[in-house]
Amino acid sequence: MRERVVGLDVLGQLGYSVDRPFREEALPIVVEACVDSRPGVVRSAVVALNHLADPRGLAAVLGQAEHEDEDVRQAVAFALPSVAGAPTSPEAVAALIRLSGDRSDFVRDWATFGLALESAGDGEQIRHALLERVGDPDPDTAGEALLGLARRGDRRILTALIAALDGDDPDHIAIEAACELAAPELLPVLRRLKQQEPPDDDEEPWMLDDAITACSTAALATRCPRPG
Structure with a gap:
């Protein structure tokens, strides 16, 4: 099995940086x-389809969405956005919705x-x-839900x-969500965060500044709407 897993890993990433020239063969x-x-093997195959990013792999990925193995289902959730096509396949969205309620945090x-x-x-x-996941016990899942809705x-x-x-x-994902939502109601808590920020904090302080700017701009637009 090890040789097949390694082979699938190679096939998925062979030529990845130059627009996957061996996709048709792989x-x-x-x-x-x-x-x-x-x-x-199934997990490696699904991950390889993610790297190949071809909608022709969608049916194969969807076929494993109910797999009993948690790692396989995680690989399916990981791969679906890459094989869902444009516009996004309704079947891919439906599978993601089902998997968003999976018993596994991962x-x-x-x-x-x-x-x-x-x-x-x-x-x-x-x-x-996404609203169902806002209160998820897994903080990463809850954060992604907030960002998606924002x-x-x-x-x-x-x-x-x-x-x-x-x-x-x-x-930081909550701060990013605040920037995306740009709601004036978020300004008090964002400003409190800014006041608490250590002077030598170098962990992307611009993100908090951007969120404050976005919410301030929205507040100004609310107070001073453009003339019709």
């Missing part, structure tokens, strides 16, 4: 490996990340799935986002 081999009886995190991407599209089904301008996350920013050490 794709059928990798697709066929997705039905192997060994989970380790799988939910990657599926929520995929749904949060703007390329996944928009719509109440996607937003509902990108879509969904103000239903305001209370949860304020709570995420109001902790002792808020995650």
Whole structure:
């Protein structure tokens, strides 16, 4: 099995930096490996399809979305955005929504990340799935859900986002979500964070500044709307 796993890893990344010149030769081999009886082989095949980034691999990836092995399901969640095509396949979105409720934190995190991407599209089904994950016990999953909804301008996350920013050490993804949402209501908590920021903090302080600027600009636009 080890040799096949290594071979699939190589096929997936061979020529990756030069627009995958061996995709036509590699794709059928990798697709066929997705039905192997060994989970380790299937996982490597699905990850290889992610690297090949060809919509023709979508059916093979979808075929493993209910696999009993957690690592395989994680690989499916990881690969779906790359093989979903443009516009994004509804079947890929539906699979990501199902996986965003998986029993594994690891799988939910990657599926929520995929749904949060703007390329996944928009719509109440996607937003509902992301809202379900805002209170997720896994902080990474919850953060991805906040960011995905912020990108879509969904103000239903305001209370949860304020709570995420109001902790002792808020995650950078919450600050990024604040910048994307650009809601004036976030200004008090963002300014408190700025006051607490250590003078020598070099961990991307620009992100907090950008969030404050975005929310301030939105506040100004609310107070001084452009004449019709």
